[in-house]
Amino acid sequence: MADSKGHQNLESNSDNRPLTPHMKITGVKINYYHICHTKLWLFSHNIALEHEHENVNIGKQLHEERYTRNKKEVTIDNTISIDFVKQHNGVMELHEIKKTKKMEDAHLRQMLYYLYYLRKRGIEARGVMNYPLLNQTKDVELTPEEEKNIEDDIRGIEQIVTGRMPHPKRIRICPKCAYFEFCFCGEGSED
Numbered sequence: 001m002a003d004s005k006g007h008q009n010l011e012s013n014s015d016n017r018p019l020t021p022h023m024k025i026t027g028v029k030i031n032y033y034h035i036c037h038t039k040l041w042l043f044s045h046n047i048a049l050e051h052e053h054e055n056v057n058i059g060k061q062l063h064e065e066r067y068t069r070n071k072k073e074v075t076i077d078n079t080i081s082i083d084f085v086k087q088h089n090g091v092m093e094l095h096e097i098k099k100t101k102k103m104e105d106a107h108l109r110q111m112l113y114y115l116y117y118l119r120k121r122g123i124e125a126r127g128v129m130n131y132p133l134l135n136q137t138k139d140v141e142l143t144p145e146e147e148k149n150i151e152d153d154i155r156g157i158e159q160i161v162t163g164r165m166p167h168p169k170r171i172r173i174c175p176k177c178a179y180f181e182f183c184f185c186g187e188g189s190e191d
């Protein structure tokens with residue numbers, strides 16, 4: 001059933017039943033949901049203009065230079081993709097490597113989704129964000145409150161993806177986004 005805006009009505013989880021997404025929710029979608037809803041919509045509709053940006057290459061290089069002794073990237077169900085996984089005191093640790101903290105919130109939400117995804121499949125884990133250029137790490141724990149927030153994210157993503165494309169709103173990262181020409185063709189970059 002759809003509402004007046006054509007959005008699908010999503011089932012409530014207020015009685016603590018497991019949330020059953022109506023579409024595949026990948027870690028990338030969670031990330032884009034916290035960066036730009038237009039980007040989320042375009043990506044989810046397979047409008048693929050993404051190309052390898054220099055930052056991506058730097059990220060790969062960081063991974064290769066600093067973490068070669070650890071396991072390689074782990075992909076589960078073609079849905080979540082973790083930079084590397086370790087066991088620490090008998091607990092599974094998911095590690096993500098980031099160059100900066102500019103997108104920290106989106107990166108943390110993505111990690112929380114990984115923890116949520118595994119918990120729903122009976123696997124308890126904890127997360128560690130690695131910022132090698134800053135010489136910092138940050139532990140990430142899926143609390144009951146964060147679990148609820150992730151379920152809100154899932155509902156929000158479904159609302160956006162099943163609706164019309166959100167109108168592009170220019171934000172700081174736009175000039176570096178692969179969809180920039182698509183969103184703002186003819187406007188040019190201000191940066």
Ligand code: SF4
Nearest residue numbers: 036039168174177183
């Ligand atoms: S260019 Fe800006 S508005 Fe368009 S998808 Fe990218 S981040 Fe979003």
